[in-house]
Amino acid sequence: MTERDPGREHPVELLADLDAGLLDAARAAQVRVDAEHDARAGAVLAALAATRAELASLGDPPVPAEFAARWDAALAEEARKSAGRTAPDDGTPAAPGVPTGHQSMDGAPSDQRSSLPRTTRRPEGPPPDALRPPRRIGRLGRARLRRLRPALVAAAVLAAAVVGGVLRAPGNPAPLSLDGVDLATAGVTVRGDFDVGDLADPVRRAGCLRAVTPPGVPPDALLLGGRDVVLDGHHGVLLLLAGGRRGHLHVVVVDPECGPQGGTLLGAQTIGE
Amino acid sequence: MCTPTDAELLAAHREGDQHAFGELVARYRTRMWGIAVRTLHHREDAADVVQEALVAAYRRADSYRGEASVRTWLHRILVNACIDRIRQERRQGTVPLSEAEPRERRRDVAADVVTRLSVEDALAALPAPQRVALVLVDVQGWPVGEVAEILEIPVGTVKSRCARGRIRLGVLLGHLREEER
Numbered sequence: 001m002t003e004r005d006p007g008r009e010h011p012v013e014l015l016a017d018l019d020a021g022l023l024d025a026a027r028a029a030q031v032r033v034d035a036e037h038d039a040r041a042g043a044v045l046a047a048l049a050a051t052r053a054e055l056a057s058l059g060d061p062p063v064p065a066e067f068a069a070r071w072d073a074a075l076a077e078e079a080r081k082s083a084g085r086t087a088p089d090d091g092t093p094a095a096p097g098v099p100t101g102h103q104s105m106d107g108a109p110s111d112q113r114s115s116l117p118r119t120t121r122r123p124e125g126p127p128p129d130a131l132r133p134p135r136r137i138g139r140l141g142r143a144r145l146r147r148l149r150p151a152l153v154a155a156a157v158l159a160a161a162v163v164g165g166v167l168r169a170p171g172n173p174a175p176l177s178l179d180g181v182d183l184a185t186a187g188v189t190v191r192g193d194f195d196v197g198d199l200a201d202p203v204r205r206a207g208c209l210r211a212v213t214p215p216g217v218p219p220d221a222l223l224l225g226g227r228d229v230v231l232d233g234h235h236g237v238l239l240l241l242a243g244g245r246r247g248h249l250h251v252v253v254v255d256p257e258c259g260p261q262g263g264t265l266l267g268a269q270t271i272g273e
Numbered sequence: 274m275c276t277p278t279d280a281e282l283l284a285a286h287r288e289g290d291q292h293a294f295g296e297l298v299a300r301y302r303t304r305m306w307g308i309a310v311r312t313l314h315h316r317e318d319a320a321d322v323v324q325e326a327l328v329a330a331y332r333r334a335d336s337y338r339g340e341a342s343v344r345t346w347l348h349r350i351l352v353n354a355c356i357d358r359i360r361q362e363r364r365q366g367t368v369p370l371s372e373a374e375p376r377e378r379r380r381d382v383a384a385d386v387v388t389r390l391s392v393e394d395a396l397a398a399l400p401a402p403q404r405v406a407l408v409l410v411d412v413q414g415w416p417v418g419e420v421a422e423i424l425e426i427p428v429g430t431v432k433s434r435c436a437r438g439r440i441r442l443g444v445l446l447g448h449l450r451e452e453e454r
Contacts (some may be wrong), residue, residue: 020436047448055411060307067320
């Protein structure tokens with residue numbers, strides 16, 4: 001029978017090893033006997049048990065809807081690629097929705113109230129067609145945001161449906177007319193759809209955003225979706241971009257030729273607070 | 274109707290079933306999110322890492338050989354992505370809190386009451402190897418053997434990391450007195 005070793009005070013590390021099941025049977029039995037007669041050792045073992053219990057009480061936090069939709073969009077893109085669907089034609093190895101190590105996920109603080117910058121002229125090539133000044137963006141009122149939330153949920157469901165194969169995204173849809181359509185609503189409906197032509201190239205897209213400087217939109221903002229659109233009679237590309245924090249998105253419409261050399265900002269709106 | 278096993282879903286996905294991978298993801302993504310956010314202690318990084326892991330698993334489905342369970346295989350991809358992200362931050366010179374010594378408990382001098390860290394903050398203060406082990410064993414409740422498979426280290430190493438991590442955490446949470454260390 002294992003007998004107590006009087007006077008022995010076991011170090012915390014040994015007691016932790018006992019608690020973790022690291023000791024062989026004989027050693028574990030000895031330490032247990034010693035601990036039964038040592039108030040300090042008993043307190044240490046109780047503290048370790050309390051620590052384990054507190055960790056076990058941590059549940060899994062719910063997945064934020066924005067992230068779930070982002071993952072669904074990325075998987076939808078993988079599904080499209082593997083099925084030989086329309087993919088970015090610039091040879092970009094990663095799906096547009098898959099962030100790379102250097103891509104910052106935290107956007108610059110958004111400025112939701114400023115007017116849009118002017119068109120930046122390209123130094124080379126023909127200038128773009130004469131365009132009306134880009135529309136002024138305004139901060140979404142809370143009432144509008146409440147109306148928008150069902151659209152956000154719907155967009156997440158839409159993306160999930162694409163992953164599940166229930167709903168197939170069209171191959172080469174006609175440009176989406178934005179006449180009478182709120183930019184924010186249009187933005188969330190294209191989530192998971194990456195039909196943005198050359199702007200699928202992150203470098204090209206970053207150059208475009210640097211050139212046209214939509215307020216509060218970092219050049220390396222993650223692309224969540226996009227497609228060809230017609231806004232106020234002008235062809236453009238709508239980009240839905242991550243805002244860097246939960247529920248914060250940017251909708252930007254640029255001309256299809258937008259790039260590092262310049263471009264035209266046709267519209268911009270920020271969703272979320 | 275029988276619920277398909279994880280292995281059956283993965284096999285179906287490899288055979289071209291467009292629903293299968295989504296169903297597999299639905300089973301585990303909350304747990305994967307929990308592991309990532311507790312390991313990285315940064316929501317955006319955690320979201321990135323889960324996405325990377327899901328896409329990697331989608332692409333590498335053909336490489337699954339069945340030596341480990343699908344659950345283990347999937348979470349190994351995730352944990353490796355988390356570890357890569359931690360290493361990347363270290364290389365970029367951002368010293369994660371986990372690499373420093375654990376913060377001392379803040380003490381309310383007037384009342385001599387220790388202000389405890391939250392469990393999440395305390396976890397973030399641990400060195401990454403201890404943190405990962407405790408997240409998987411104590412938070413997620415995974416068997417030590419399976420955690421050893423995920424991390425591809427011996428069972429004894431998992432237990433040792435847990436033991437050391439629990440000591441540090443016990444002090445940070447106020448269960449263990451500083452002088453006990």
